[in-house]
Amino acid sequence: MADIIGLMKFFKKNKINSDTSFTFTSADTDTSIYLYDNIRSTKVYSVGSDDLTPEVFIFEFGSAITVDNIFIDNHNIKSGKIEYWNGAAYVDFSTPIAWSNNSDTTNYYDFTQVSTLKLKLTMDTTMVVDAEKFVGELRFLEEIGTVETNPAEFNHDYVQTAATYSRANGGSTYISFGEKFMATILFSDASTNDMTLFRSLRDLNE
Numbered sequence: 001m002a003d004i005i006g007l008m009k010f011f012k013k014n015k016i017n018s019d020t021s022f023t024f025t026s027a028d029t030d031t032s033i034y035l036y037d038n039i040r041s042t043k044v045y046s047v048g049s050d051d052l053t054p055e056v057f058i059f060e061f062g063s064a065i066t067v068d069n070i071f072i073d074n075h076n077i078k079s080g081k082i083e084y085w086n087g088a089a090y091v092d093f094s095t096p097i098a099w100s101n102n103s104d105t106t107n108y109y110d111f112t113q114v115s116t117l118k119l120k121l122t123m124d125t126t127m128v129v130d131a132e133k134f135v136g137e138l139r140f141l142e143e144i145g146t147v148e149t150n151p152a153e154f155n156h157d158y159v160q161t162a163a164t165y166s167r168a169n170g171g172s173t174y175i176s177f178g179e180k181f182m183a184t185i186l187f188s189d190a191s192t193n194d195m196t197l198f199r200s201l202r203d204l205n206e
Contacts, residue, residue, distance in 0.1 A: 008147045008185075010201060015067060015140040021060040025049075035138045038181075040074045043134040046123070050130040054080075057121040059140070067140045068113035070097060073106045074136025078125040082109075085118035103127060113142070144204075145197040152188035156181065 014036050022032040026047040034042040046055040070082060082097040083090040092098075094112035119140060123133040161177040187194065 006146075008150055009069075010144045010146075010197070011069065011139075011141040012144060012204075013206060015061065015065045015142070016059060016138060019062060021062075023056075023058040023060070025054065025056045027055065027057070035135060038137070040136040043074060043136045046133040049133050051125040055123045055133040057123075057135075059119045059121075061117055064115045064117050065140065066113060066115050066142045067119070068143050069108070069110045069139075069141040071106075071108050071139040071141065072121075072135060072137070074134075075105055075107075075123075076126045076128065076131060076134055077123045078102050078127045080121070080123040080125070083120050083122075084114050084116040085120070086114075086116070090118075090120050110143070144200065147187070147194050147197065148191045149187070149189075149194065151185045153186035154183060155186075156183040158182075 016036045018033070020032075022029045024032075024044070024046075026049055027044050028047070031044045034044050044057075049055050067084070072082075077099050078101060080099050081092075083092060085091075093109070093114065095109065097107075097109050097111075099107075121135070121138070123135075126133055158179045159182050160179045163175050163177070165173045165175070167173055187198075190198070
């Protein structure tokens with residue numbers, strides 16, 4: 001993932017996954033997969049919420065996670081905040097994540113790295129008054145490294161996996177198994193530090 005206004009960053013996998021324990025104020029926890037399915041159009045919605053009723057998402061992990069970046073996409077939060085558990089209470093990150101009169105549907109934050117067992121997203125109000133609160137994608141991330149020089153070329157594609165089956169009546173059935181984003185990134189005259197970073201990415205085997 002690239003930093004929105006700076007140099008390209010690389011991260012470990014999203015800390016939110018099927019092993020995470022989800023507690024939502026009103027949203028259906030069965031839809032929690034939408035937060036980490038890499039499909040921004042699928043969203044987790046509150047149920048019966050309004051601007052007087054905060055919707056709180058709590059994420060609990062079986063063991064402590066390390067996080068220093070958060071990406072939240074396709075949301076309608078006008079006011080709210082994200083906090084982490086310090087062992088005694090929910091507290092702000094070194095750079096607090098808080099919305100007030102927000103109009104952006106995508107946000108990216110970086111802060112001093114923390115280790116925590118729980119994270120909490122509080123959604124107080126929405127951009128449209130009294131609308132259901134929703135989030136499409138949420139990523140709690142641990143940075144691996146940032147390049148010293150951005151790539152010279154970045155070529156991407158959306159590769160679709162599909163199959164066609166013949167039917168007894170002479171027709172056929174086409175089944176799409178979804179798309180996957182793929183990219184080829186070319187670095188020209190990469191620095192020694194960047195080469196060290198690239199080797200560490202290779203050695204992760206992920």
